Amino acid sequence: MGTWDIGPFDNDTAADFGGDLDEAASEERESMIRGVLKRAADPVDYLDTSDGERAVAAAALVVAQHSDGEPVSATYGPSEPLPVLPADLRTLAADALDQVVSELSELAELWAEAANGSKWRQDVTRLCDILDPPVLPQEEALFEI
Structure with a gap:
C-alpha cells in the first residue's frame, strides 16, 4: 500500500481522489463524493x-x-473549494466508515497488521463520532409521569 501516514489523504489512492476532485467541474464534486461513499x-461482498x-x-x-470537524490536508487533499455538501452525506459517510473498519474490509485487515494500525482505527473512529455522535446515557428521571 502506498501509504505514508494515518491521515485520510496520506496514501496514493486518496491523494489521487483529491486530485480528481480538483480536476472536476464544481457541480460534479458532490456526486463524486457521494459515489465513493x-x-x-x-x-458487493468485500470492500477492497x-x-x-x-x-x-x-x-x-x-x-x-x-x-466540529477539521480541515483536510491541503498538501494531499483537494485544493479547490468544495460546494457545501448536503447533510444527508453525514449518514452515508458514517455508514461507509462502518464498512471500512468491518471484518469485510481489506483496508481494515491491512491496518490491523500495521504497527500504527490502532492509531489509524482511532482516527477513523474520531471521524465517525463527529458524523454520528454517540448517544450519552440519560440520567434517571426524578419523577415518573
Missing part, C-alpha cells in the same frame, strides 16, 4: 483497499464541513 457503504481509502478521504471531506 455509496460504493463503500454497500459493498482502494474503495476503503477513497471512502475515508470522502468522509473526511464531509467531516471538514461539520462544525
